[in-house]
Amino acid sequence: MYSPKYLISNKILKTVGSIEASKEIIENAPLVPSFEKQFQSDAMIRTIHHGTHIEGNDLTLYQTKKVLEGAEVYARARDIQEVVNYRDVAKLLDELAVKRGGYDPDMLKDVHRATVDRIVVPDKIGVFRTTEVVIKEEGTGRVIFSPPPSHEVPYLLEDFFAWLNDAEARESHPIIRAGIAHYILVTIHPFVEGNGRTVRAFASLI
CATH class of the missing domain: 1.10.3290.10 (Fido-like domain)
Structure with a gap:
């Protein structure tokens, strides 16, 4: 069986601790439902934009937002499809997170x-x-x-x-x-x- 070899440095520990602290704040923040929905939407748009941009997608953050809203955007068909697919992947991950046993x-x-x-x-x-x-x-x-x-x-x-x-x-x-x-x-x-x-x-x- 595969057995990874890695070292957990102080920097990694500090970063993980920072992420955990941020997660705790977000999960316990008293947000108005409408604000929470907006924050989730903004986070999703940014995640999709940066997740596709790193692979060479030329859409701007604004164009990504428009594609996800169903608006017409003049760009390469592949770039648009990548954004649409990434949104579908996010939905799939939510489903898998609920169903998974392993x-x-x-x-x-x-x-x-x-x-x-x-x-x-x-x-x-x-x-x-x-x-x-x-x-x-x-x-x-x-x-x-x-x-x-x-x-x-x-x-x-x-x-x-x-x-x-x-x-x-x-x-x-x-x-x-x-x-x-x-x-x-x-x-x-x-x-x-x-x-x-x-x-x-x-x-x-x-």
């Missing part, structure tokens, strides 16, 4: 389907890759990372999920587990396309 590869596939719907060719959606891929540096085309061979993907994922569901792993703070999950899944690179967005979404579920 984590498994099918859950990761479900997140991928919602993430790349109408962006990736149908036979590559929600399917682990069976071909080799490389990560290239933008501009130069230089190969900067070669993920594991495709035939190793199922076994690597099996080991990873065995660890993620293990009782000992569950004793770790969710933020630590989410960080490890993000690192390992991006390294495995289980899909042909859409790994970054899928993995970030899955990590937030943890």
